[in-house]
Amino acid sequence: MAAYRVTHLDAIEEFDDAGCHYRPIRHQLGVSAFGVTAWTGHAAGDPVINEHDEGDPTADQELFLVLQGHAEFEIDGDQVDAPTGTLVFAPPRTKRKATAKQAGTTIIALEGTPGQAYDARGWELWAPLFPLYEAGRYDEVADRLRTVVEESPQYPMLFFNLACCESQSGRTDDALAHLRQAVTMSEEFRTTATTDPDLDPIRNDPAFLQLIKGVGGQG
Incomplete structure (x- = not known):
């Protein structure tokens, strides 16, 4: 029988990456097929997702889910209002970033590179x-x-x-x-x-x- 794991988001330790706060879901659960991370802006105006541009090797295909709160995305220069429940899909090389409009805004990001096996680099x-x-x-x-x-x-x-x-x-x-x-x-x-x-x-x-x-x- 395949092993499965269950946890709560709050049980995953939070870290800081250049001013953005994240919880490493992929690493915590041992996910190897795709990247998945929770990003949180603790105050209104905080960055949630740092800007990725077309020259950034981390600008893979990403799907974002606003899990709680209210965010504003900027996708290739377009402003996208994103209340709780909003899904935003960003193809590779798309410029993207997100900012919290409410305190405690949390976004789940899933990522991968089309046509390639996911490389979990830690x-x-x-x-x-x-x-x-x-x-x-x-x-x-x-x-x-x-x-x-x-x-x-x-x-x-x-x-x-x-x-x-x-x-x-x-x-x-x-x-x-x-x-x-x-x-x-x-x-x-x-x-x-x-x-x-x-x-x-x-x-x-x-x-x-x-x-x-x-x-x-x-x-």
């Missing part, structure tokens, strides 16, 4: 740490992200980001080990590692060069 777990990363607090990010990957080891992107922070922190051995894990899980990160400046401190290490060449990558 952005929900990285987003709360990104401001610290941007501030150059690499040691702190590395310490916190290490706990995250121990609890949620299924996301190669998080191992890669951890390796980047450890590289910047002078933790060469840890950085190489976590980069190796990321590359083992996804070849994408072997390519990314060749140009990511966060890895410059370990770029000339023989183990890094072997890993990039695909020699001893499983070691």
Whole structure:
């Protein structure tokens, strides 16, 4: 019998992503076929969905449901009034954002890329740490992200980001080990590692060069 899971939205921890508050439904329930996130504006005028434009790789196909409250969407320059129960569909590359017109407005967003299997990257777990990363607090990010990957080891992107922070922190051995894990899980990160400046401190290490060449990558 297939396992199923039940939770309440309020039981899911809320995080902040560039001033927008979200609950990671997909990660919490283990959804792998599509992305699903709850976004909330706590006060009238708060952003609920940050702007995505046609050049944003996160501007996939999305369906939004205003679960509670009252929102105003801006879709390709058009203003769309969206009270509770409104569904808004945004095709890929559509510019989109939403603002709360009432306190507590919550929008459920479902996303995917047409013609492609959904790639769960674990952005929900990285987003709360990104401001610290941007501030150059690499040691702190590395310490916190290490706990995250121990609890949620299924996301190669998080191992890669951890390796980047450890590289910047002078933790060469840890950085190489976590980069190796990321590359083992996804070849994408072997390519990314060749140009990511966060890895410059370990770029000339023989183990890094072997890993990039695909020699001893499983070691």
